[in-house]
Amino acid sequence: MFEMVRSSMTLFFQGRLFAEPGKVYRQTAIGAVATAVILVVIGKLGLSLAVAAAAAGFIGGALQPYLFKDLRYR
Structure with a gap:
């Protein structure tokens, strides 16, 4: 589990x-x-x-799945 998180973070910061x-x-x-x-x-x-x-964080967090629904991963 931790290896997957580390790998994803590494790829994210490398832009891949x-x-x-x-x-x-x-x-x-x-x-x-x-x-x-x-x-x-x-x-x-x-x-x-x-x-x-707290309210802004909740609403902004709830907005993220909508904003990220069409992103494609490599």
Whole structure:
């Protein structure tokens, strides 16, 4: 199990895990920006930073499978 994780991380950092690395970076950036926007909006609504961060993290994490559904691996 740990060998698989180590191998995947090595391939990722070498840029050989995904068939289209540019698409991975774009989808990751979209998810990060969406999470940041959600954090700011919830924070502006007057909720505490901890609640805003938890909600934004949950929503942003739930968004990742949708963003990554079409990625192809090598």
